[in-house]
Amino acid sequence: xxxxxxxxxxxxxxxxxxxxxxxxxxxxxxxxxxxxxxxxxxxxxxxxxxxxxxxxxxxxxxxxxxxxxxxxxxxxxxxxxxxxxxxxxxxxxxxxxxxxxxxxxxxxxxxxxxxxxxxxxxxxxxxxxxxxxxxxxxxxxxxxxxxxxxxxxxxxxxxxxxxxxxxxxxxxxxxxxxxxxxxxxxxxxxxxxxxxxxxxxxxxxxxxxxxxxxxxxxxxxxxxxxxxxxxxxxxxxxxxxxxxxxxxxxxxxxxxxxxxxxxxxxxxxxxxxxxxxxxxxxxxxxxxxxxxxxxxxxxxxxxxxxxxxxxxxxxxxxxxxxxxxxxxxxxxxxxxxxxxxxxxxxxxxxxxxxxxxxxxxxxxxxxxxxxxxxxxxxxxxxxxxxxxxxxxxxxxxxxxxxxxxxxxxxxxxxxxxxxxxxxxxxxxxxxxxxxxxxxxxxxxxxxxxxxxxxxxxxxxxxxxxxxxxxxxxxxxxxxxxxxxxxxxxxxxx
Amino acid sequence: xxxxxxxxxxxxxxxxxxxxxxxxxxxxxxxxxxxxxxxxxxxxxxxxxxxxxxxxxxxxxxxxxxxxxxxxxxxxxxxxxxxxxxxxxxxxxxxxxxxxxxxxxxxxxxxxxxxxxxxxxxxxxxxxxxxxxxxxxxxxxxxxxxxxxxxxxxxxxxxxxxxxxxxxxxxxxxxxxxxxxxxxxxxxxxxxxxxxxxxxxxxxxxxxxxxxxxxxxxxxxxxxxxxxxxxxxxxxxxxxxxxxxxxxxxxxxxxxxxxxxxxxxxxxxxxxxxxxxxxxxxxxxxxxxxxxxxxxxxxxxxxxxxxxxxxxxxxxxxxxxxx
Numbered sequence: 065x066x067x068x069x070x071x072x073x074x075x076x077x078x079x080x081x082x083x084x085x086x087x088x089x090x091x092x093x094x095x096x097x098x099x100x101x102x103x104x105x106x107x108x109x110x111x112x113x114x115x116x117x118x119x120x121x122x123x124x125x126x127x128x129x130x131x132x133x134x135x136x137x138x139x140x141x142x143x144x145x146x147x148x149x150x151x152x153x154x155x156x157x158x159x160x161x162x163x164x165x166x167x168x169x170x171x172x173x174x175x176x177x178x179x180x181x182x183x184x185x186x187x188x189x190x191x192x193x194x195x196x197x198x199x200x201x202x203x204x205x206x207x208x209x210x211x212x213x214x215x216x217x218x219x220x221x222x223x224x225x226x227x228x229x230x231x232x233x234x235x236x237x238x239x240x241x242x243x244x245x246x247x248x249x250x251x252x253x254x255x256x257x258x259x260x261x262x263x264x265x266x267x268x269x270x271x272x273x274x275x276x277x278x279x280x281x282x283x284x285x286x287x288x289x290x291x292x293x294x295x296x297x298x299x300x301x302x303x304x305x306x307x308x309x310x311x312x313x314x315x316x317x318x319x320x321x322x323x324x325x326x327x328x329x330x331x332x333x334x335x336x337x338x339x340x341x342x343x344x345x346x347x348x349x350x351x352x353x354x355x356x357x358x359x360x361x362x363x364x365x366x367x368x369x370x371x372x373x374x375x376x377x378x379x380x381x382x383x384x385x386x387x388x389x390x391x392x393x394x395x396x397x398x399x400x401x402x403x404x405x406x407x408x409x410x411x412x413x414x415x416x417x418x419x420x421x422x423x424x425x426x427x428x429x430x431x432x433x434x435x436x437x438x439x440x441x442x443x444x445x446x447x448x449x450x451x452x453x454x455x456x457x458x459x460x461x462x463x464x465x466x467x468x469x470x471x472x473x474x475x476x477x478x479x480x481x482x483x484x485x486x487x488x489x490x491x492x493x494x495x496x497x498x499x500x501x502x503x504x505x506x507x508x509x510x511x512x513x514x515x516x517x518x519x520x521x522x523x524x525x526x527x528x529x530x531x532x533x534x535x536x537x538x539x540x541x542x543x544x545x546x547x548x549x550x551x552x553x554x555x556x557x
Numbered sequence: 558x559x560x561x562x563x564x565x566x567x568x569x570x571x572x573x574x575x576x577x578x579x580x581x582x583x584x585x586x587x588x589x590x591x592x593x594x595x596x597x598x599x600x601x602x603x604x605x606x607x608x609x610x611x612x613x614x615x616x617x618x619x620x621x622x623x624x625x626x627x628x629x630x631x632x633x634x635x636x637x638x639x640x641x642x643x644x645x646x647x648x649x650x651x652x653x654x655x656x657x658x659x660x661x662x663x664x665x666x667x668x669x670x671x672x673x674x675x676x677x678x679x680x681x682x683x684x685x686x687x688x689x690x691x692x693x694x695x696x697x698x699x700x701x702x703x704x705x706x707x708x709x710x711x712x713x714x715x716x717x718x719x720x721x722x723x724x725x726x727x728x729x730x731x732x733x734x735x736x737x738x739x740x741x742x743x744x745x746x747x748x749x750x751x752x753x754x755x756x757x758x759x760x761x762x763x764x765x766x767x768x769x770x771x772x773x774x775x776x777x778x779x780x781x782x783x784x785x786x787x788x789x790x791x792x793x794x795x796x797x798x799x800x801x802x803x804x805x806x807x808x809x810x811x812x813x814x815x816x817x818x819x820x821x822x823x824x825x826x827x828x829x830x831x832x833x834x835x836x837x838x839x840x841x842x843x844x845x846x847x848x849x850x851x852x853x854x855x856x857x858x859x860x861x862x863x864x865x866x867x868x869x870x871x872x873x874x875x876x877x878x879x880x
Binding site for chain 2: 194198238242244383389390392406507515517
């Protein structure tokens with residue numbers, strides 16, 4: 065613990081968090097890029113300081129992602145896509161500072177809860193993560209879909225259509241298990257690599273949102289009303305803690321747990337938390353229209369999950385997310401062997417790192433709160449100036465992520481498609497969820513069925529998978545039952 | 558002295574000349590842009606670890622004037638990477654870190670039209686052996702009891718490995734054929750995930766590379782039973798080889814760096830020199846030892862011959878697996 069408060073490490077934490085905040089706020093660039101780009105720099109400092117620096121970047125990026133999601137409506141990183149669902153509407157209502165404060169506060173709580181859980185239960189949780197085989201992971205994915213279908217208040221057939229559409233997009237490209245190319249549309253090589261999640265998210269939320277706003281304002285020069293005083297920010301802090309605590313609690317715990325499972329990571333964690341927060345809410349219809357719980361759930365979850373994802377990396381040597389995979393590479397270079405022995409052989413390193421999480425978290429909160437007035441001020445620009453900026457940022461961000469022109473065209477296509485689907489009242493969040501979870505759900509489904517020789521009862525008979533599957537199925541069919549019952553009542557009356 | 562525009566210009570020019578290192582003048586070719594360092598696998602696996610290790614050694618020792626930028630393209634058993642490098646617009650700045658899917662993927666997916674013979678050999682950094690692992694709770698300590706246990710399981714013995722037609726499935730197919738075993742094979746998207754599911758006993762055995770299983774071996778969770786190497790591995794002296802069990806079979810994953818097709822001779826010479834220097838560093842030699850890789854340095858000609866041999870070899874192995 066003392067390791068993390070040495071002057072060098074403290075400085076690295078602050079620099080790392082600030083860099084991460086910026087990288088996270090840039091659309092397309094996420095913590096993966098930040099950590100990968102800065103990895104070589106870390107050879108200048110001792111190994112312990114190096115990973116603390118990278119962890120600070122990782123943390124900062126989780127905070128930063130929310131900034132562009134809220135102010136511009138473009139997800140700054142894949143982990144912040146769910147933050148746009150409610151963050152952007154709230155900003156458009158002139159409550160950008162409430163949205164940003166909620167995000168910062170939720171991130172802080174999520175990070176802290178995860179740190180405490182990590183400190184207390186790391187070895188136990190590693191065993192829990194190991195007990196999740198393919199059937200358990202698939203059951204969990206099913207549950208995630210169920211939270212989006214069930215009890216939403218949205219049009220259920222349209223939601224299901226949206227999920228299926230996302231799943232089809234997710235299966236484009238190489239089949240993960242057999243290696244065969246599938247659904248290579250028009251025989252274009254660009255589709256061989258599949259449809260990137262960021263390409264869809266930036267297309268739908270960056271370009272689609274821009275088109276939507278242009279149509280709504282019809283060329284009028286509009287500015288978003290966004291005043292900010294110190295007093296205002298304090299009252300926002302109070303309001304955030306009153307109106308967003310439920311989402312924060314859900315996100316903090318669920319996010320951590322999903323992050324701990326290898327292969328999942330912070331993006332599924334934040335989307336699932338959003339779904340659950342909406343499901344348990346007494347007024348689910350306010351989600352997607354600027355409900356603070358819809359911001360606090362994904363934001364607390366992505367920070368919580370990013371700490372959680374460190375756990376399988378350190379204890380099992382298996383990365384829980386793409387970013388931790390790169391951190392893992394770093395550890396090998398520094399001469400540390402991640403795995404069950406790390407907690408015993410390198411105690412100083414492990415606890416120094418965990419200590420740095422706590423400090424990174426405080427640093428990120430302070431830096432973030434200090435900059436909120438600047439971000440809010442950005443929103444006061446007239447939309448005629450903001451729109452081209454959003455467009456350029458979307459295109460540049462999309463290209464930075466994949467370095468492929470094909471993806472830029474796809475982004476434009478998705479943007480247009482999203483605009484029309486939105487006019488027809490199709491919810492788009494489920495499609496985004498499906499393209500994130502599809503690539504996890506499909507291989508685990510197939511692996512499970514291979515394990516059971518094709519018998520689907522494997523999802524019901526295993527002690528962990530069974531209950532999860534049953535809950536998921538109930539959630540999916542409950543609305544259908546209610547629908548039938550309501551009809552029958554009508555027929556009787 | 559009056560400072561005129563001209564003297565300033567002269568000073569600037571002088572600074573440029575002095576500032577240029579002598580080495581750059583002596584060498585014929587040097588990269589002028591960051592080098593696209595493409596990896597045939599996703600982040601976290603063996604190939605990725607190696608690529609990032611090499612990058613960091615080059616960075617630490619300041620060996621390149623432009624950085625190596627790792628670029629994971631793991632889709633379709635490496636087909637994504639092969640297409641990307643095969644059609645590289647700037648062949649002189651595109652390198653590929655390979656594994657054996659460099660041989661198997663073009664064979665299994667002829668319609669992609671990838672001809673690996675057109676690629677430029679650069680360096681063979683080493684070969685990675687395969688080892689048969691079980692979880693300690695399986696209660697097996699030697700290969701004979703493994704064979705017996707798999708036979709009594711009668712088709713219910715589950716092994717995990719990488720995608721169908723890739724390295725792990727080839728080794729397991731050969732193993733089951735040689736000893737008449739019935740094994741249920743579950744494909745995963747990478748060696749890391751396979752090791753994790755052996756640790757959680759979701760699968761009963763694997764053929765991970767030592768680097769992937771080392772953490773669990775050190776903690777006593779994994780038990781090595783058999784090595785698919787030519788000789789016993791120095792780090793696992795008590796583990797017998799497949800050859801000792803009467804089958805002339807060894808299998809390694811190649812850890813080679815390959816240049817894009819159409820790379821100029823000057824650029825290829827530059828990279829061969831660069832990677833032979835990296836190969837000689839204490840860091841890389843240490844990595845080979847700690848991760849149980851075998852050194853197998855080859856020049857460009859030998860690499861081409863090795864590729865041809867491996868392609869033939871894999872044709873046979875894949876054909877045998879189909880039957």
